Amino acid sequence: MSEQIQTATQIAWNVRNGVTKATDVVEAHLAQIDAREGEVHAFNLVLADEARARAAEIDDMVTVGRDPGLLAGVPVALKDNMCTRGVPTTCSSKILDGWKPPYDATVVTRLAEAGAVTIGKTNLDEFAMGSSTENSAFGPTYNPRDLSRVPGGSSGGSAAAVAAEFAPVSLGSDTGGSIRQPAALCGVVGVKPTYGSVSRLGLIAFGSSLDQIGPFAHTVADAALTLEAISGHDAGDSTSIQQGPLDLTRQLEFGVAGLRIGRITDLPEGASPDVQERLEVAFDTLRSAGAEIVDVEVPAFGYGLTAYYLIAPAEASSNLARFDGVRFGHRVDAADTNSMYMATRTDGFGAEVKRRIMLGTYALSAGYYDAYYGRAQKVRRLIANDFAAAYAKADVLLTPASPTVAFEVGDKSSDPLAMYLCDTYTIPSNLTGDPGMSVPFGTGEHGLPVGVQILAPALKDPVMFQAAHVLEQHMQHEGGAS
Amino acid sequence: MTSPEPTRITPEAVAKVASLARLTLTDDELHQATDELGAMLDHFADIDALDLDDVEPMMQPTPLANVMRDDVVGVMLDRDEVLAAAPVAEDGRFRVPPIIGLDD
Numbered sequence: 001m002s003e004q005i006q007t008a009t010q011i012a013w014n015v016r017n018g019v020t021k022a023t024d025v026v027e028a029h030l031a032q033i034d035a036r037e038g039e040v041h042a043f044n045l046v047l048a049d050e051a052r053a054r055a056a057e058i059d060d061m062v063t064v065g066r067d068p069g070l071l072a073g074v075p076v077a078l079k080d081n082m083c084t085r086g087v088p089t090t091c092s093s094k095i096l097d098g099w100k101p102p103y104d105a106t107v108v109t110r111l112a113e114a115g116a117v118t119i120g121k122t123n124l125d126e127f128a129m130g131s132s133t134e135n136s137a138f139g140p141t142y143n144p145r146d147l148s149r150v151p152g153g154s155s156g157g158s159a160a161a162v163a164a165e166f167a168p169v170s171l172g173s174d175t176g177g178s179i180r181q182p183a184a185l186c187g188v189v190g191v192k193p194t195y196g197s198v199s200r201l202g203l204i205a206f207g208s209s210l211d212q213i214g215p216f217a218h219t220v221a222d223a224a225l226t227l228e229a230i231s232g233h234d235a236g237d238s239t240s241i242q243q244g245p246l247d248l249t250r251q252l253e254f255g256v257a258g259l260r261i262g263r264i265t266d267l268p269e270g271a272s273p274d275v276q277e278r279l280e281v282a283f284d285t286l287r288s289a290g291a292e293i294v295d296v297e298v299p300a301f302g303y304g305l306t307a308y309y310l311i312a313p314a315e316a317s318s319n320l321a322r323f324d325g326v327r328f329g330h331r332v333d334a335a336d337t338n339s340m341y342m343a344t345r346t347d348g349f350g351a352e353v354k355r356r357i358m359l360g361t362y363a364l365s366a367g368y369y370d371a372y373y374g375r376a377q378k379v380r381r382l383i384a385n386d387f388a389a390a391y392a393k394a395d396v397l398l399t400p401a402s403p404t405v406a407f408e409v410g411d412k413s414s415d416p417l418a419m420y421l422c423d424t425y426t427i428p429s430n431l432t433g434d435p436g437m438s439v440p441f442g443t444g445e446h447g448l449p450v451g452v453q454i455l456a457p458a459l460k461d462p463v464m465f466q467a468a469h470v471l472e473q474h475m476q477h478e479g480g481a482s
Numbered sequence: 483m484t485s486p487e488p489t490r491i492t493p494e495a496v497a498k499v500a501s502l503a504r505l506t507l508t509d510d511e512l513h514q515a516t517d518e519l520g521a522m523l524d525h526f527a528d529i530d531a532l533d534l535d536d537v538e539p540m541m542q543p544t545p546l547a548n549v550m551r552d553d554v555v556g557v558m559l560d561r562d563e564v565l566a567a568a569p570v571a572e573d574g575r576f577r578v579p580p581i582i583g584l585d586d
Contacts, residue, residue, distance in 0.1 A: 195544060333579070343506070358503055362495070378539050384543075417522060
């Protein structure tokens with residue numbers, strides 16, 4: 001890995017054509033993990049032996065003339081809230097410590113069918129609740145670009161694993177920005193596709209109407225390739241969209257000529273000047289490439305935070321009721337079942353998870369339901385209506401992915417509200433179900449990565465990728481400097 | 483994060499919520515949670531002024547219809563594997579402490 005980053009696209013081509021051995025690819029990445037994992041802590045679990053064995057199987061397939069698939073021999077890191085049969089899956093929570101799921105998530109099955117090699121399970125904010133990967137029962141992950149800073153969250157381990165070159169691609173989950181914000185902070189591509197385009201079967205639920213799995217990668221093409229491998233209808237997920245895999249790779253080169261790129265004139269303030277400056281360069285870049293920049297308004301954008309922090313905890317309080325010490329993981333013994341539930345949950349959940357369970361329970365409780373959860377659902381509709389109106393004028397919208405570059409470890413960990421504000425720009429597309437992605441676009445303060453967020457209407461993921469590809473090509477010509 | 487007189491939520495309400503959520507809080511945790519939840523609910527008051535009377539609530543993003551399938555047995559999880567992942571299992575079942583003796 002020393003000379004140049006090998007992309008998933010290159011690895012898969014080389015392995016499929018017998019140019020490179022999957023076993024060599026895996027060894028190179030395990031060596032990189034040996035070199036840097038001690039300081040980054042991207043993983044809850046590295047699956048070195050399993051990855052070696054799987055890579056050998058892939059090589060055997062190639063030897064006998066069988067095609068292992070789109071992601072042949074590509075090491076992939078999985079966020080540790082995706083079920084892997086017989087392999088510990090913790091959600092970075094004490095309450096699931098040591099639990100081995102009896103089945104694979106659909107994305108895990110699809111990656112295996114595409115010839116990918118799972119190299120480890122990555123750290124996250126406990127149950128995906130957080131924006132810094134500091135809320136983990138197993139300790140924080142550090143940003144590979146600057147170890148004094150957070151990688152973002154909640155999929156911080158998956159973002160860091162790609163940034164540190166432990167794997168060319170990884171999977172995360174995004175409930176309010178948990179893929180796009182860490183992607184921005186770590187300087188990698190991160191995609192939240194259209195809600196329902198990737199199966200949630202086997203993703204341990206946080207907010208079921210918001211959760212969506214998506215990829216991290218160094219390149220837009222690698223993210224597209226990975227998304228093609230994992231997307232498409234799954235009968236095991238009742239919210240799965242009835243259509244085949246997303247068709248992305250073929251359209252990457254279509255460019256943005258004639259596309260209308262929306263600038264949200266009433267976007268909530270809060271982005272720092274360095275982030276704002278890069279966003280302006282992104283608009284200029286797309287204009288130069290033939291796009292038209294149009295002004296749009298999304299008046300309800302700023303209410304997203306409130307709607308989200310009532311709806312997501314409400315759904316979480318219901319989803320996390322299943323962790324009661326009966327069927328999975330951790331139990332604290334007590335004289336009767338109710339005392340056992342209380343003791344197990346009190347001991348097993350961390351502070352932020354308890355905070356959100358209580359907030360959600362309150363928002364749903366008798367007497368407060370209409371005032372909080374009910375109103376939040378109506379605000380959700382307002383936001384969706386505003387975005388629909390904006391998309392009548394623009395094909396895609398551009399915003400910052402994160403208000404700032406990566407902040408220092410400990411900076412926001414004692415102030416939940418300050419942490420929640422990290423998600424200001426990413427939250428609305430979870431509420432609407434529309435796709436969004438963060439593309440690394442140069443650097444800001446302290447030379448740290450800045451991500452530009454591209455938003456698109458539901459099922460227009462390919463158009464979003466076209467714009468992302470143009471921004472990426474611009475950065476390659478800039479030579480990575482800003 | 484400290485608001486001396488939380489207006490939106492009281493310690494008694496937080497204690498009730500914790501009990502509903504099957505969580506036990508120490509006195510310190512109860513007061514900290516009251517302050518934190520109070521500050522959040524104050525922040526969330528930004529939607530109070532919106533006129534939402536004629537707005538339909540949105541439950542989830544996609545227009546969903548019921549999904550039906552034939553009522554046939556599909557691939558099931560392996561019972562032993564499921565039970566092996568439980569804290570305590572016995573005779574092919576999950577084992578729990580006595581249920582009688584619930585105190586609320």
